[in-house]
Amino acid sequence: MNGAAAATDLLSEASLTALATAGPVDVVAGVHVANQAGRVVEWLDALARSLAEGAPSRRAAVLVADAGSRDATPDLARGWCDSAAAPAERAWLDVIAPRHRARAILGLLAAAQHMGARAMVLLDADLAGVDDGRLSALLEPVLQGEADYVSPAYSRTIAEGTLTTNLLAPLTGALYGGRLQQVMGGCAGLAGAAIGSWLKDGTGAGEWQPHGAELWLTTTALATGARIAEVALGRKLVAPAEPPPDLASILVRTVGPLFALMEQYGAVWPERAPGATVARRGDPPEIQVDARAPAVEQMVHAFDLGLKDLLPVWEQIMPEETLVRLYPLGLLATDEFGLPARLWARIVSDFAVAYHERLLPRDHLLRALTPLYLGRVAAFILETRATPLGRIPQALEAIDRAFETEKHHLVARWR
Amino acid sequence: MRHQWADILITSFRDVVDRLVAFAPRLLAVLTLVLAGWVVAAVARRLALRILRVADIDGRCARWGITAALGHTGTRRQPSALVGQLVFWLIFLVGLLMAIEALGVPAAGDLVPVVMRLLPNVLVAVFVMVVGWLLANFLAQALLIFIVNARLSGGPILAAVVRWMILLFAASVALTQLGIAREMILLAFGIAFGGTVLALALAFGLGGRHLARSALESWLGKRAGRGPADISHL
Numbered sequence A: 001m002n003g004a005a006a007a008t009d010l011l012s013e014a015s016l017t018a019l020a021t022a023g024p025v026d027v028v029a030g031v032h033v034a035n036q037a038g039r040v041v042e043w044l045d046a047l048a049r050s051l052a053e054g055a056p057s058r059r060a061a062v063l064v065a066d067a068g069s070r071d072a073t074p075d076l077a078r079g080w081c082d083s084a085a086a087p088a089e090r091a092w093l094d095v096i097a098p099r100h101r102a103r104a105i106l107g108l109l110a111a112a113q114h115m116g117a118r119a120m121v122l123l124d125a126d127l128a129g130v131d132d133g134r135l136s137a138l139l140e141p142v143l144q145g146e147a148d149y150v151s152p153a154y155s156r157t158i159a160e161g162t163l164t165t166n167l168l169a170p171l172t173g174a175l176y177g178g179r180l181q182q183v184m185g186g187c188a189g190l191a192g193a194a195i196g197s198w199l200k201d202g203t204g205a206g207e208w209q210p211h212g213a214e215l216w217l218t219t220t221a222l223a224t225g226a227r228i229a230e231v232a233l234g235r236k237l238v239a240p241a242e243p244p245p246d247l248a249s250i251l252v253r254t255v256g257p258l259f260a261l262m263e264q265y266g267a268v269w270p271e272r273a274p275g276a277t278v279a280r281r282g283d284p285p286e287i288q289v290d291a292r293a294p295a296v297e298q299m300v301h302a303f304d305l306g307l308k309d310l311l312p313v314w315e316q317i318m319p320e321e322t323l324v325r326l327y328p329l330g331l332l333a334t335d336e337f338g339l340p341a342r343l344w345a346r347i348v349s350d351f352a353v354a355y356h357e358r359l360l361p362r363d364h365l366l367r368a369l370t371p372l373y374l375g376r377v378a379a380f381i382l383e384t385r386a387t388p389l390g391r392i393p394q395a396l397e398a399i400d401r402a403f404e405t406e407k408h409h410l411v412a413r414w415r
Numbered sequence B: 001m002r003h004q005w006a007d008i009l010i011t012s013f014r015d016v017v018d019r020l021v022a023f024a025p026r027l028l029a030v031l032t033l034v035l036a037g038w039v040v041a042a043v044a045r046r047l048a049l050r051i052l053r054v055a056d057i058d059g060r061c062a063r064w065g066i067t068a069a070l071g072h073t074g075t076r077r078q079p080s081a082l083v084g085q086l087v088f089w090l091i092f093l094v095g096l097l098m099a100i101e102a103l104g105v106p107a108a109g110d111l112v113p114v115v116m117r118l119l120p121n122v123l124v125a126v127f128v129m130v131v132g133w134l135l136a137n138f139l140a141q142a143l144l145i146f147i148v149n150a151r152l153s154g155g156p157i158l159a160a161v162v163r164w165m166i167l168l169f170a171a172s173v174a175l176t177q178l179g180i181a182r183e184m185i186l187l188a189f190g191i192a193f194g195g196t197v198l199a200l201a202l203a204f205g206l207g208g209r210h211l212a213r214s215a216l217e218s219w220l221g222k223r224a225g226r227g228p229a230d231i232s233h234l
Helices: A003-010 A013-022 A040-054 A073-082 A101-114 A132-143 A162-176 A192-202 A213-223 A247-264 A296-309 A311-317 A320-331 A341-356 A362-367 A370-385 A389-413 B002-054 B057-063 B066-071 B079-103 B111-149 B155-178 B182-207 B209-223
Strands: A027-033 A060-066 A089-093 A119-124 A149-157 A187-191 A228-235 A279-281
Touching: A003 A013, A003 A101, A013 A089, A013 A101, A027 A040, A027 A073, A027 A101, A027 A132, A040 A060, A040 A073, A040 A132, A060 A073, A060 A101, A073 A089, A089 A101, A101 A119, A101 A192, A101 A213, A119 A132, A119 A192, A132 A149, A132 A187, A132 A228, A132 A279, A149 A213, A162 A213, A162 A247, A162 A341, A162 A370, A162 A389, A187 A192, A187 A213, A192 A213, A213 A247, A247 A341, A247 A362, A247 A370, A247 B111, A296 A311, A296 A320, A296 A370, A296 B111, A311 A320, A311 A341, A311 B111, A320 A341, A341 A362, A341 A370, A341 A389, A362 B111, A370 A389, A370 B111, B002 B057, B002 B079, B057 B066, B057 B079, B066 B079, B066 B111, B079 B111, B111 B155, B155 B182
Parallel strands: A027 A060, A027 A119, A060 A089, A149 A228, A228 A279
Antiparallel strands: A119 A187, A149 A187
16 A cells, blocks of 8 residues: 555544645654643644754644544644644645554555655653654654664663563564664654555554554564664653553553564564664663662562462463462562573563464453563562662673563474 | 964064164164254365355464464364364254254153254353453453553452453353353352452452552553653664
């Protein structure tokens, strides 16, 4: 499916007319909004100003799409788009149902391509602190022809983003060969020329929808061999519109799409050499100490309870070879608890294979990972407690290497 | 004396031959019906397999977790193959019944109507049991995972209770469908189900006060943003 076909497939006639009225542009800021009625107008005003300041000499447009709001956000955002056009063109995208985050992002990509944009910055309206500096950082590598996909890298504390540092990023890097700090960073810079080919892979009813659109975008960029750059953006500031779902649901919404994309790109990743670094702009992101010590005891308790009660389920997912390495961990006291990165990488690859072979209903399988993940987080926090701050990057790199080493086993078992 | 002996021999032989000659068409009809039943059943099985594969039943069953559930019972065949076998044996059974009817054996005379009357109910009962068994496993597993993820003890017991209650319910429906001791089954199920619910309520209220407290604390803790999920995972 080419870009024009994708646009007509995803966007209403009225939206296509609005895009035609806005005319061709150089730069697009594509925003997906959901349940942010309290602040969406101010947020969009600030974005339009930042875009005008960040790319002053270029014709720019702000495109807004709803990702499934249940409040007045769509009406407010539509009203903002219909108001005065300065300092940037504005267009509200009416995405054809079903309305969710993936359809909103795909609609924004299709619209940017439809408008012939050279560069696009994709933004989640949950992000706070989107200023001209950050927009420029995401757009510059694309506008200078150095990258097709620009991924953010954030300063963070040790225990921040443990699902990203211990699973999503290392597994993605091992599979597709690009070590990125963020695979779902809330924003990205994209080259207009590359969007069309990415949309070909994205407009079908992939199982990564509706929650894995950002992961799909990152994975597709890596899988298609796009030129990738990483830019340091400082701290990731978010003002979430809703409280986060429970941990098991977070795993379903993130690890599920990652495994689903492994099936979609099953012909690519087994052949890809793991662990290539990507071009980075700016200083390496800073790592800070956590202000409050995470509750490791509760995590170890969750792991122990899983080992005691969930074993019949795990036995359907993991082979005996993996399980025998888990049994002794149930005997360890909290302070001496450990779940090594190599074992963790093996567990994740066993779950990926079980997901692929449908050994269990997929929702059950992903939720059954929760106690194991908490065990790994506890082990990671305990490991890094004794590690000097300057050596934390090496500890994170060790996780990357564990997944890269494990890839041979994963490839051998994946049929 | 010699004539009488010869006559008896000849008469007996003639009677046997006459009976065999009279029975031969029936025997031929029986063999034909069995053979025809076999052929029609085999063709129907092949046809059913093709239709099921075109409809991607194996893929759908894999997606719905039915193949995995079957695999746990030691069944290695695909669901389409199982349905194909069922179609084969149903049609072949009808052929066999027709063959038995054609035999004209007085003792088997009442068998065919009885079997034909019971067969639909048996099929429905088997279907109810299979669906009940799949549902019981699915819901018990979902409950177990939910309880463990809520960091509560007693998950395996509660999951087993749910599994057996669903199986009990399915068995009651199946037996009622078969018309076996309908009133007794309904009464027994009512008593067993009500008793279990009451026992659980009492156990949770009296014996499981601590479990109830930890469940509420865990739930309220999550609502207040405490607990392991409190760290930022993404």
